[in-house]
Amino acid sequence: MDSERPVPVPARSPTVRLLMGVVGVLLLGFYLLLAAGGYLLLSALVRGATRADLLWTAGFVVLFTVAFGLSSYRFGTARLLAALDATELQPAQAPELHRRVATYAERLGVDPPAVAVARMEMPNALAIGGVVGTATVVLDGRLFRLLDGPELEAIVAHELAHLETHDSLVQTLAFSLVRTVVGFVALAVLPLSLLLRGFSRGRAWIRGDPLGTASRPGVADSLRAAVARAVMGVLFVLTLAVRAHSRRREFRADRRAAELTGRPVALARALRKIERASHPASGLLATLYVHAEEDDPLTRLLSTHPPMDERVERLVRMAEERGQAERPFHVEVR
Template identity: 25%
Template sequence: MSYFRTAILLAGLTGLFMGVGYLIGGAGGATVALVLAAGMNLFAYWNSDRMVLSMHGAQEVDARSAPELVQMVAELARNAELPMPRVFIMHEDQPNAFATGRNPQNAAVAVTTGLMNHLSREELAGVVAHELAHIKHHDTLLMTITATIAGAISMLAQFGMFFRGNNNNGPGLIGSLAMMILAPMAAMLVQMAISRTREYAADDMGARICGQPMWLASALAKISNAAHQIPNPEAERNPATAHMFIINPLSGQGMDNLFATHPSTENRIAALQQLATQFGGRGGFAPAAPTSAPPGGPWGAGTRRGPWG
């Protein structure tokens, strides 16, 4: 089960953090590392949503400022048996989206203007349903915790260089250099493995929430194509949040490998095609070619903001 695998990976990430602390300061260092991890996660638990939304310049909208988008989110949230999340818009040309929040009662869904301009209403519904699936699975909190611990491991590994001369507990010069390189790399691998596991689960649940797996499959193809061509400056300035987006906003991924923040789009589409056949839907979806949507996108609006206000 994906939850069991995720729990094992998260335990491994925590163990790695404590291991780096032990190399630096022995048993005391491991204890300090554990306390530090708890403190950082407690801070992230209460403030992660505000931090991430602020990083990406997301602006909250309501039924007056973006009636169609908010209505869509509300309808899909009812399908998912979730409380209505807050809705945000990011003024970015790259089509993308993410969800955040410590629990379903304090969740938020954020989409870019590029997403609304590039996708049809059905495709947008598929993306929103995917993000609601992350909320329903409590992935939003999990992703924040993994990012926090992974970042702390990198910081602690660099801090360990100051203790290379400690004969009792310090790892020494060679050990310190190895720790600086290998510990962050190992943390990154675990973080990415967790992210990929949860993306597949969110695709499956999202397809069930909107009832049409091919809506999400079509959206993934369009977003992936656009992500290769349209930069996301805010994501480039905050790469630690890349794993939260539905498609990696930093660069496209050609294969499902250890260093990918997301599964390959082709693999995700294939899984959705298989699910569509179970639903009795059309399984022969062909990935969309890169699009050059008109200024208002398929919604027919003449401004960058589109019909959402």
């Protein structure tokens, strides 16, 4: 295509070309110095450090990562509650629900959470907090009309199961660790990135094309892009691992809720009703929804929740193992 052809370099006087060549050489030298300095610094840190120093540094990094994750979790939880504008549901307003919450919380060995009602982007429930301060189970108000008693109870039990293992905190810490690892990878390849950047910028100025529009990418440009893709690849793989762990947590919470209530089918039916009453959404709570578009393989890999069909099928098998042959989750919600 014509739009992809290099733009011709405008004619310049010999003096201008000479000055641009000098700038190119100076830029190349500057980046070479930066790259060499970065390499020597990293090399000195690694070679000069004793095993104890490396262990101390690793411990400090882990401690900092955990502290940063805890801080992000605490303030993120407060921001999320404020954004939801949830209203706490008092025991006098729903005594049976609070009694069930207290019973299940005692069985799980967690402090009874507060129960709040909010208007979310679609019918849903989530459990947040609990590590510092009181946890809160937030229910969309439409769930009280959409679900019957056993179904609502099963959804609440599912959220309490997340509190038992502090799943939201684990996920926050995992993403903090991912950012830290990727940061170290980026730091390790920084000298090479600076070197390649210097060759790319210096070459452009020496050719009289400081914007790089008049020539095709050179070897340095291609190598720099490959390094960037490698760093992004590390980030992508680690993100996939964290998301896969999140999906396993969902299966565990489903199983734990079914054990607490003794009604796997009630949870399966509740999930189906929420799915059919909901539509894929984006925004504040998109990654927390029990429903997600499951047709795209990449979407499934990046989803925090497993496919709904698989969740329901597991619950049905659990019910059948218990001799509960009822399969009411096919009920249509209008």
